[in-house]
Amino acid sequence: MSNGAELNVAEILGGPADARTVAATVAQRLRARILDGQLRPGATLRLTPLAHNLGVSAMPVREALRSLEGEGLVVVRPRRGAVVAELSAEDAEEIYAMRVALESLCARHGAERLGPADVADIEQLFGRMEEQQQAGNLAAFIDLDHAFHSRLYAVSGRERLIRMIGDLQNRSRRYLPYIYGAWPMVENPDPGSIAPVRLEAHRPILVAIQEGNKPLVERLTREHMEQAAGRLLREIVRQTEGRRVAR
Numbered sequence: 734m735s736n737g738a739e740l741n742v743a744e745i746l747g748g749p750a751d752a753r754t755v756a757a758t759v760a761q762r763l764r765a766r767i768l769d770g771q772l773r774p775g776a777t778l779r780l781t782p783l784a785h786n787l788g789v790s791a792m793p794v795r796e797a798l799r800s801l802e803g804e805g806l807v808v809v810r811p812r813r814g815a816v817v818a819e820l821s822a823e824d825a826e827e828i829y830a831m832r833v834a835l836e837s838l839c840a841r842h843g844a845e846r847l848g849p850a851d852v853a854d855i856e857q858l859f860g861r862m863e864e865q866q867q868a869g870n871l872a873a874f875i876d877l878d879h880a881f882h883s884r885l886y887a888v889s890g891r892e893r894l895i896r897m898i899g900d901l902q903n904r905s906r907r908y909l910p911y912i913y914g915a916w917p918m919v920e921n922p923d924p925g926s927i928a929p930v931r932l933e934a935h936r937p938i939l940v941a942i943q944e945g946n947k948p949l950v951e952r953l954t955r956e957h958m959e960q961a962a963g964r965l966l967r968e969i970v971r972q973t974e975g976r977r978v979a980r
Contacts, residue, residue, distance in 0.1 A: 756793035760800045767806045767817055768907045769872065778807065778815040805904050822969045825908055829962035832901045836882065837955035839898060842889035844942065844950040851888050852942055858884060859932075859939050866932045875909055881935060882954070885942065908965060934960070 766772040778798060784791040798815045801807040805824070809815045858881045865873040879902055886895050934957055941949040 756796040756800070759794060759797035763797065763801055764804070764806060767801070768903065770907070772817050774817050774819040776817040778817065780814060804900075806907070820908060820969065822966055825905070825965055825969055826962070828901055828905045829958065829965065832898065832905065833955060833958040833962065835894060835898050835901070836886070836958055837951050839886040839889050839891060839894050840882075840954035841947065841951035842891055842894075843885040843887070844945075844947040846888045846890065847885070847942065847945070848888075851884070855881060855884050855939065855942055859935060862935065863932055875906070878935070879906075885950070885954075908969070 763772065763778070772778075780791055780794055780798065784794045798807055798809055802809050802815070806818055807815050808818050858877055862874060862877045862881060865877060883895075883899075883902075886898060889895070938950065938953045938957060941953055
């Protein structure tokens, strides 16, 4: 990959792909690399080189790019090719506004149906989050952060709501490496700076779950999401301003 601007097909596919599955394969690998920041905003995804290197027609590759466009990860420009979608404060604000509303609602439904085994699973996830924070493993911590909340939502039985939340989580995940990667995970030495992935932000939710305080689980989930959104939006604005000054 040339500084994240061009696509190395071998890297993306991890080897040969059957023409019948190439669309799904390309979409899957591209999605993973966009979400974890390996393919940065603005990176070019050229249709013809992709199709040529795969030895297939352009159709399955175009299908994969259209699929990713529908997820908000890629922008397909007529006669100009496709690029990885830019990050924007407007998109993040919209995504997180929907997440706040849906996740607090789902947390309430989940809290109403929690059993001892569910609580034990959530406690275990919290413990694993603590381990990964101490190890400084941001990617694993983010996975467990999502798992912690998703385990509560899964109990709700609201399948349509859970699917909508999962889609929004995927759309927002690509912001995290850019916004959170520069800060230490265990202790934040500057009290005035942003501490984006602090385990302690989840502890009140865990305690409310353990105590069976259903209204509090809903309220704390909402507050947690609102605080995360606020930090994210402030940092996007800060970085955008920094790039503008640098130019």
